[in-house]
Amino acid sequence: MSGDHGRGDSQVNSGSKGSDTHKHKDKHKDKEHRHKDHKKDKEREKFKHSNSEHKEHSEKKHRDKDKERLKHSDSSSDKHRQKHKDRDKDKRREEKIQSSHLEKPKREKENGYVRDRSPAGIKSEPEEDNGFYPSPQHNKSSRQEYDDEEYEYKPKKVKLEHDKKAKKRKHEYDEDEEDEGIKHKKKIKDKKGTDGKKVKKEEEEKWKWWEEERYTDGSKWRFLEHKGPVFAPPYEPLPGKVKFYYGGKPMKLSAPAEEVATFFAKMLDHEYTTKDIFRKNFFKDWRKEMTSEEKSVITDLNKCDFSEMSEYFKAQSEARKQMSKEEKQKIKEENERLLQEYGFCIMDNHKERIGNFRIEPPGLFRGRGDHPKMGMLKRRIRPEDIIINCSKDSKHPKPPPGTKWKEVRHDNKVTWLASWTENIQGSIKYIMLNPSSRIKGEKDWQKYETARRLKKCVDRIRAQYREDWKSKEMRIRQRAVALYFIDKLALRAGNEKEEGETADTVGCCSLRVEHIKLYPKLDDQEYVVEFDFLGKDSIRYYNKIPVEKRVFKNLQLFLENKQPEDDLFDRLNTSILNKHLQELMDGLTAKVFRTYNASITLQQQLKELTCSDDSIPAKILSYNRANRAVAILCNHQRAPPKTFEKSMQNLQNKIDEKQNQLSAARKQLKAAKADHKASHDDKSKKAVEMKRKAVQRIEEQLMKLQVQATDREENKQIALGTSKLNYLDPRISVAWCKKFGIPIEKIYNKTQREKFAWAIDMADKDYEF
DNA sequence: AAATTTACTTAGGAACATCTTA
DNA sequence: TAAGATGTTCCTAAGTAAATTT
Numbered sequence: 056m057s058g059d060h061g062r063g064d065s066q067v068n069s070g071s072k073g074s075d076t077h078k079h080k081d082k083h084k085d086k087e088h089r090h091k092d093h094k095k096d097k098e099r100e101k102f103k104h105s106n107s108e109h110k111e112h113s114e115k116k117h118r119d120k121d122k123e124r125l126k127h128s129d130s131s132s133d134k135h136r137q138k139h140k141d142r143d144k145d146k147r148r149e150e151k152i153q154s155s156h157l158e159k160p161k162r163e164k165e166n167g168y169v170r171d172r173s174p175a176g177i178k179s180e181p182e183e184d185n186g187f188y189p190s191p192q193h194n195k196s197s198r199q200e201y202d203d204e205e206y207e208y209k210p211k212k213v214k215l216e217h218d219k220k221a222k223k224r225k226h227e228y229d230e231d232e233e234d235e236g237i238k239h240k241k242k243i244k245d246k247k248g249t250d251g252k253k254v255k256k257e258e259e260e261k262w263k264w265w266e267e268e269r270y271t272d273g274s275k276w277r278f279l280e281h282k283g284p285v286f287a288p289p290y291e292p293l294p295g296k297v298k299f300y301y302g303g304k305p306m307k308l309s310a311p312a313e314e315v316a317t318f319f320a321k322m323l324d325h326e327y328t329t330k331d332i333f334r335k336n337f338f339k340d341w342r343k344e345m346t347s348e349e350k351s352v353i354t355d356l357n358k359c360d361f362s363e364m365s366e367y368f369k370a371q372s373e374a375r376k377q378m379s380k381e382e383k384q385k386i387k388e389e390n391e392r393l394l395q396e397y398g399f400c401i402m403d404n405h406k407e408r409i410g411n412f413r414i415e416p417p418g419l420f421r422g423r424g425d426h427p428k429m430g431m432l433k434r435r436i437r438p439e440d441i442i443i444n445c446s447k448d449s450k451h452p453k454p455p456p457g458t459k460w461k462e463v464r465h466d467n468k469v470t471w472l473a474s475w476t477e478n479i480q481g482s483i484k485y486i487m488l489n490p491s492s493r494i495k496g497e498k499d500w501q502k503y504e505t506a507r508r509l510k511k512c513v514d515r516i517r518a519q520y521r522e523d524w525k526s527k528e529m530r531i532r533q534r535a536v537a538l539y540f541i542d543k544l545a546l547r548a549g550n551e552k553e554e555g556e557t558a559d560t561v562g563c564c565s566l567r568v569e570h571i572k573l574y575p576k577l578d579d580q581e582y583v584v585e586f587d588f589l590g591k592d593s594i595r596y597y598n599k600i601p602v603e604k605r606v607f608k609n610l611q612l613f614l615e616n617k618q619p620e621d622d623l624f625d626r627l628n629t630s631i632l633n634k635h636l637q638e639l640m641d642g643l644t645a646k647v648f649r650t651y652n653a654s655i656t657l658q659q660q661l662k663e664l665t666c667s668d669d670s671i672p673a674k675i676l677s678y679n680r681a682n683r684a685v686a687i688l689c690n691h692q693r694a695p696p697k698t699f700e701k702s703m704q705n706l707q708n709k710i711d712e713k714q715n716q717l718s719a720a721r722k723q724l725k726a727a728k729a730d731h732k733a734s735h736d737d738k739s740k741k742a743v744e745m746k747r748k749a750v751q752r753i754e755e756q757l758m759k760l761q762v763q764a765t766d767r768e769e770n771k772q773i774a775l776g777t778s779k780l781n782y783l784d785p786r787i788s789v790a791w792c793k794k795f796g797i798p799i800e801k802i803y804n805k806t807q808r809e810k811f812a813w814a815i816d817m818a819d820k821d822y823e824f
Numbered sequence: 825a826a827a828t829t830t831a832c833t834t835a836g837g838a839a840c841a842t843c844t845t846a
Numbered sequence: 847t848a849a850g851a852t853g854t855t856c857c858t859a860a861g862t863a864a865a866t867t868t
Binding site: 423469470471474482483485487495498499502547591592594630646691692693694705774776777780781782 | 826829832
Binding site: 411413415420421422423426477479480482484547548549550552557558560562590591592593629630633644645646696698701702705804805806 | 850851852853854855856857858859860861862863864
């Protein structure tokens with residue numbers, strides 16, 4: 056069913072990246088932005104020096120928004136009223152459906168189940184020999200349940216005796232007849248590791264969190280200890296000889312003003328320092344850092360000359376490159392030391408890697424796309440801004456001498472170790488664990504299990520939304536059409552965002568009239584919808600796609616009497632949609648469709664594209680192509696690498712060269728054969744064999760190069776990484792590798808293998824998503 | 825029930841490291 | 847052995863969605 060969509064692969068090429076094409080729509084908003092401006096200034100001022108008072112800024116936003124809202128209120132507010140009126144009826148209907156279709160009893164998300172971990176216990180993750188040592192299993196190692204056949208992720212109260220240590224299992228709902236089998240496998244694995252001597256030990260020490268139970272009471276950990284974040288190095292004033300000029304005259308800046316100036320100087324080569332908004336925002340924020348004298352002198356950014364600073368930094372980075380081996384080594388060691396000290400935490404009984412233990416340094420904000428705040432000063436974060444999260448009974452991190460944390464709390468319902476509020480959007484930033492950590496891995500696994508549950512009921516859901524296209528209620532039709540897009544095109548949900556705070560981008564629910572065009576007939580196709588909008592990160596989504604007649608008619612209806620800047624789905628938002636989805640399947644949200652469609656597409660493409668008697672490189676090409684199909688579906692684009700053309704050319708040269716070699720080798724072979732025919736002696740026979748082999752070898756090499764070229768060409772503006780990392784159930788890939796004898800390293804690099812350790816360990820060649 | 829806040833996933837590009845090649 | 851290509855990691859912005867507040 057999932058392949059049914061006939062996904063076009065045309066969209067990527069047809070759309071160029073970037074926002075130039077999208078200038079148009081600002082018209083309306085422009086006004087609003089402008090009139091908001093003075094407020095925004097105030098807002099910024101607040102953040103400026105007084106870091107402690109971030110809170111209020113939001114009030115302001117809201118006032119602004121209220122105004123905006125009034126403008127459009129007629130439609131939108133009554134749209135909501137309407138919605139709610141209808142809700143009950145609707146709900147009842149859906150409930151009925153749900154109960155008749157839901158194949159499984161609702162899974163309890165949290166069932167009061169608790170891991171047994173002694174709070175202060177410290178068992179570390181292996182890896183290096185640094186102090187902590189793991190005793191992965193013995194403390195308890197009750198194991199998490201998954202049954203082999205389904206690999207289900209069940210937050211159950213079940214323990215599975217996969218090995219010697221787990222003794223009991225209290226069943227709830229396991230139908231694991233497969234259990235015996237799995238027990239077996241596990242045992243073997245646990246004992247031996249998969250290969251060799253050295254690995255063996257390591258493997259045994261690797262903590263297999265996926266074999267343990269999970270918390271089911273909503274808590275994320277029992278014990279958490281860490282050293283706190285690493286702060287950005289303090290500002291180092293420029294040497295006196297590096298001057299800043301204003302109106303051609305050298306001018307010594309105060310340290311704060313100078314620091315901000317250096318941020319600008321460092322970006323001088325970048326295009327966005329030429330952008331008006333960027334310059335304006337920068338200048339405004341810069342002036343706030345100036346002394347009053349500086350402020351009175353420096354009134355025009357255009358008179359500022361940062362070029363000496365800029366040169367200085369270029370020289371610095373050049374010098375860094377030229378550093379001697381030893382110096383580089385020293386830096387590396389220092390980094391390693393920092394990593395060892397701050398890069399890990401102890402969560403429950405294990406030492407885990409932290410994802411981002413460094414605080415973001417100050418600088419100029421560069422949003423993606425046409426961002427209204429580009430160029431604003433991103434404030435330096437101090438200990439006083441940081442909230443620390445750790446367990447009460449841990450050794451609390453200490454703030455740098457002479458400073459204090461903003462707060463130390465002990466909240467085990469969240470996963471972060473530290474947080475602070477950022478001054479550009481007023482949002483919270485977090486320090487969290489690495490993807491290889493248990494806490495991230497469990498979540499990831501769970502995500503794929505939810506997607507797999509969707510697989511089981513997607514037919515039903517599709518049938519339902521198709522039915523809903525005919526509903527007499529507008530909101531239901533809109534919901535159904537939106538869902539169709541989300542399903543078929545893997546669009547994102549499209550939360551609403553505050554205008555003027557961020558770049559103007561949309562997702563499904565926030566599509567506007569101006570983002571689609573309808574063609575009753577286009578070329579030889581009927582009912583074509585053309586999408587053209589900027590999505591997340593201001594990446595353009597461009598796609599022409601034939602849809603079903605009923606969808607088309609509905610779209611026409613939705614467009615009636617609307618302006619280009621009006622919402623296409625005026626009676627829908629993500630929260631309504633997700634509520635609906637939740638009723639269709641426990642845990643279902645809009646983004647699950649993306650995961651589901653991505654993974655199912657990979658699986659199906661792999662099945663379709665892989666030939667078992669292909670060479671390994673050819674198989675990998677197939678894998679990449681399957682991966683690529685997904686990336687295209689998800690619209691994961693990249694700017695073509697700067698050196699793309701050149702590197703392509705290089706490769707082509709190599710191919711040509713190889714081709715020459717090949718014909719030469721063939722000639723030699725022929726000659727050898729002739730020779731052999733003439734002499735019939737042993738030596739000449741050997742020569743023929745040699746030549747034959749040579750030809751074969753070269754042919755192989757040529758093939759490999761050609762495959763590589765194809766792969767690269769096809770990948771010009773497509774990024775495979777995002778889908779691989781976030782959307783594709785790793786077990787599919789692992790199974791594929793096992794099935795076709797591809798070493799996993801060909802597919803996943805080291806980091807990826809760490810992230811997907813759970814999948815690599817548990818999926819066998821027959822895994823089915 | 826709307827608005828806001830919080831937590832966490834997803835994202836592309838820059839920086840950096842490492843391999844390859846001239 | 848330096849320069850260039852390629853692969854990896856880091857960085858942090860920008861989403862989603864749930865939780866909390868109003």
